[in-house]
Amino acid sequence: MPNLKDIKRRIRSVKNTQQITKAMKLVAASKLRKAQQAILQARPYAVKMMDVLNHLSARCNHDLHPLLDVREGQRNLLLIITADKGLCGGFNGNIIRKTAQYLEDNAQAENSLIIAGKKGNDIFRNRPVKITQDIIGWTKDFDYLKAQTIGENLAALFSEKKVDKVFMVYNEFKSVMQQEVVVEQLLPVVPENLAHQDNTFVVDYVYEPDEEAILDELLKRYMTVEVYRAFLESSASEHGARMTAMDSASRNAGEMIDGLTLTYNQARQAYITKELIEIVNGAEALKG
């Protein structure tokens, strides 16, 4: 027979938890709205930028700019974007799993990581992989300027030939309920589908003022825009994932409270019945 007092205490504790998860859900929902708007507005620019670069990289000479340089080397750099906080379902776990998978598949290569977010850092700190840089606390205030710094840093590592390829691993925002982990090659910039380029004759651009100047500016801009977009995608995904996770946590807490209340009532009834029997028995005994 469960103790009435214990059950009551448990109900109260679950109720407290439910209140917290509900509050977190509301906070995530309001943050999500902002993040979602930001990513939806940033996407067209990034997509168009990508288009232009794809056209460009199919046409121009790849020796013209260090960021277009395709090298045979096996030194890969991964920028992985996780959150600073947990309690958002599989958000961080998926990124970490995908990264670990990648590291395993490319074990012969010389891999290094740049980790954004505390959660990713917590995991990979204790693993045998080189971490070049930590970006902790980015979720609080991320802006275009920070993306620029990160982008410039990546570009510098690449053009100084310290790494041969740069990838980004992040959660792409599909919908509030859905995120998808993507691994995207950032550098060198390669045309999307080489096969398609072979059978169509491509005319080179007329460049004004000149090819190199435009390329340089455009590529720098591209780095910033892509990094910025990836972080925005990740931010929107995080809030979406947290909202969904907290929603189901609140629901689970509700079910738990219902169950506990039922047990409590049954126990209470049993207790009353037991007391009644005792009283009746006592009265019978006195009569006799």
Place this chain on the structure above:
Amino acid sequence: MSQKLILTIVTPEKLLVSEEVDQVNVPGSEGDMGILYDHTPILTNLRSGQLSYEKEGETIALVVSGGYLEVTDNRVTILAETGEFLHEIDRERAERAHADAEAELGKTDITEEDFIETQKKLFRAIARLENSKNN
């Protein structure tokens, strides 16, 4: 008039225009350009200034600052840093920016980088002010 250009203007903030148009006039870094159907592929920088496009006899103008123009297969893509339609321009803000930039450029201890940055700011403010005069 079936020969139309597909014009897309985007800024980092949003998608501004996505339409079929007859002609696009842009402020290229080396001079203004008019783009018509069957233009050769081109990739160029833009400076701050007025950009306009013609559609069914109507001319619509906006002010852009910096960015790129790409033309391929009759698709005109403009990646601008900022872009506003003429009626959206905040003259007061532009005037303030103009004054600030001028004061900054007047200083003697300004670094090369800051100078270029501020100069861009000034051109942007001037472009906004000049083109919104008549409104």
